[in-house]
Amino acid sequence: MTSRKPPTAPTPPASSVPGSQPACPGLPGSGRQLQIEARGLTRIYQLGVSEVVGIDNIDLQISNGELVVLKGNSGSGKSTLLALLAGLDQPTRGGLIVAGRNLNQATTRELTQYRRETVGVVFQSFNLLPTLTVLENVSLPALLAGRAFSTVTAKASELLAWLGLAPRLDHLPAQLSGGEMQRTAIARALINDPAIILADEPTGNLDSLNGRIVMELLGSVNRNLGTTIIIATHSDLADSIATTAIGLKDGAIIDSVCTS
């Protein structure tokens, strides 16, 4: 696999909505709508006879358009919190409202719809389907949402072009570099115009150069599309683009800093 020169800061596609500078949550007069609100959020896992606390009694408020970095070591609860926000899991107790949906009371069907329409997820290990091409991987969430094939593939092509992957549309994941795979994953996360993008260690499997490019991309999406982005990472690459940094340790928030 030859390495290609990664794209520099991309120009957003024509459909982007320019937004104002994000503001820290809770600041009076910020005028921002609350996107995510968690109260006493707890997730406990039952493993055989023992219990493992993923997160414990977390209160969280994230406004529309923020780019939040969740920081913490392994086992701090970052992935657990992300899983709950992504609708991949449900809390043991506490309240969680995301984009107006009460996730802990949601049915399985409602969670499925939520995952389709409201969030886009970027995984550490990319999680591209190995038998699908780049274009097909990106189109998949939109097809699952019931959109017409021709419309979806057109939009997917546009997104991929924006991300510098136009020559790779028919390639399988095994034919891509790590950076290309993650950009494909980002395009997939964007295809349904989600309100929120959740990225779990998006640079964990990338070299520093590609990692920086991915972070810049996410920053660009946040700035230009106004998409709320939450990145779980223990890398410093996201510091420069974050509006808020939240520290986690042993399942609890230890600090929350407005960095914008």
Added chain:
Amino acid sequence: MHELAAFLHLWLWFGVRQLRIHLWRTLAVLVGIALGAAVFTSVRLAVEASLDSFTKSVDALSGKSDWTVLCPGGRVPEALLAGLVKHPAVQAASPLSTTYVQIGEETAEPFLLIGLDPILDRPLRTWQSASPVSPDSFSNPPSNPQPPSSAIRNPTLPWLELMTEPYTMIAGAQLYDAARLQDRSYVSLVHPHGTGTFRVLGRLAAEGLAMVEGGKIAVTDMATFQEFTGTHGTVDRIDLMLKPAAAADGLERLRAELPPGIVLEQPSDFKESGRLMVRSYQLNLSVLSFVSLFVGMFLIYSLISLHAISRRKELAILRSLGASSRLVFLLFLAEGAFFGILGWLLAIPLGSFMVRYLLGHVSSTISVLFVRVEVERLVLDPAEVLLSFLTTLLVSLLAAWQPAHEAMQVAPREALQAQDYPYRHGTSGKRLALFGFALIALVWPLSRLPGVDGVPVPGYVATFFLFTGFSLISPRVLQYIGKLLPPVLRHLAGEPAYLGGRHIRDAGTRIAISVGALITATALFVALVIMVHSFKKTVELWLTQTISGDLYLRPRLAAVNHYRDTLAPETVEIVKRFSEQADILPYRRIYLHYGTVPYQFELMDFEGFMKYAQFLFLDGDLQQLLPQLVEGRGVIVSEVFANQTGTGIGKHFQARIGNVRLDLPVVGIFRDYRSQGGAVYYSMQRFQDLSGDPSWSGVRFNFTDPQMTRDDAANLLRNELLQALGPLQYGVEVTLGRELRQMILRIFDETFAITTVLLLIALAVATLGITSTLTVLVLDRTRQFLTILACGGARGQVRLMILWEALIMVFTGEILGLACGFTLSYLLIFVINRQSFGWTFLYTVDWPALLLALPLILATAVLATLPSGQIVFRTPPARVLREW
């Protein structure tokens, strides 16, 4: 529509591509399903073709007749016809007689000669000469009289010549072509009563009567028929067409006016009786052929289950992207449907090939065992084709159901896990085992239940429970073996054997599925080997003890003509002259029906019989019963008769045979394996006293000197007999006892040839399943095996590990299959066979065959692991072991 298109898109991406990537395992499953579907379809089509042929024959022969006048065990006096024709309730009446004859030499295939009144028959049956006969000159045969010079010859009504010209016939198309007949040619026909030269007037048009027995028939005038067969003044039956306005009381009046011994029956009774006889055979073959499809179901289950497990991460990703669990379920169900539909399509060419082989065997078996059929061509019944398609599809969907259900349970949260863990520990199997034992426990009470209308429904249900129960307990058994065996294996064979055994314990239901397939196939193999061996040994015993005559003489074509013709008095007189050379035991055999159940009423000299033979009694002892039987105060019945009619010991046998009415207690039940129904034995002397009919159906000779070399003596006696009979010899068959017994055993072997083929196909499908599953199981654990290499293991050790796993799996399957098979053999012999056909056998096990076959199955399955061992090491370990 849009949703369907979207689903198909997804399925093509997610499902079809995966199948294409793993092409060999996909093909293995497709071939397995195709084989199963082909077998199931071709067996049913073959039997349906025979049934169709039989039904068409009976319908064509019955024509438009509503009722038939018959004399059970005898012939109808022709004098009745005049009264019937004039009867107020009767619109038309026509006499009919039939017999099988041969053209020329003894080895020629017999065909049906139909005698009728060409004028009276017109309203009832359709038949017509295909070509008009021109009034040209013809050569005179040496023995026939000169044709009348003023004979009516009407080219448009050639059938009239049947009446005006004696010894003429019109042949069906099949006979005409097969015997290379020509219009106006002469042909010599042979009948027990003698030979006759017939002139062929033409061929029958392809309609009505010409459809009987596939056209292997000929029609002649009744007077010619009676003269040729020596049945002057009698006919087989008189068919009636009633007036539309004939009321029920008109029918009853008609019935009451018939003389004693003459009955009125509906033509459909014979058809139904014949169909019922074949139905059990059809059902048994269908069930047997379904086993191949059932085993194929395991293949689908196994493969889709493996896909669901190995692609767990992909499923989680799909779910995390917004796919509903229902969609995931449907994707996997669609995979099952794909195998079913494509497998069925592949079955079409396979089935076309198979049915050609099966058609001949099935129709010949049915003809020998039940009713005579002549299948000219296959009938592609749309209902059968649809049944085959739907059964294959349903089986495939059922097989995919559970894996699809498991796949839909994958939590979207698993998408967040960094590593792919396709390999999961199997379920404990405890609940499955309990359910399995419960099913097995139900087998015995089910086997005690009676059949439903002669169909052993509880027996089949018990069989299904047995297969399913043993398959369900296999995970638990594998777990126990996996717990107990590895430490022992470590001592005996080292660490690879230990690891192989450990995997057996941990793999749970993943490997249990293919073990289930092997259990099913092995059980069927064991059960059929035991059943066929038991049947054969019992038949051999029956032959040596009951069919123990040294020489047999009977009318020519006696069997195919159902012993309608008795030995000519002249023949009997000549036979009696040989009473010093051998003991002569005459018998009389009459084919009758008990309700709808056909049977043979046989008259014999019990005392004479007992000197040289014995019955294999299930209930009763001939020595004790002898006085009663000799005096005609009771009958003994065959097991088949007792089971099919419910007339056993303690019940009364009632029958009207000619002018003799019998009402006798049943005093014994014996084993009998003749074809075409059960048997009832009565004293010949007593019956002759009652009926005044001294006729013989045949004679059995037994040499009195036990030291004599029987074959030589029998041959000598046969030659002397034939010489003494002179021209009468052409009306009889003289068979050595040894030849008769060999012929019966040959029929037996041919009958079970189909069963053997079906069994081998089921075994092939199971082996295919084991092979593909073993391969997939190995490939899916490539990372594990390569990790072992990375930790210092050798390739040979990894291969040994795979080999030990295969050995343990197949060995477990065979042991459980043996246990299941022995149980199944009891079900087959004492339940299914008894309720289907009425007979049981002496249970004997063919240990040499089992001891030889089981290691072969083991070796075959183990050989299947060799290619997978090679494929594992093809991928560079470093590439596989990296996280992504």
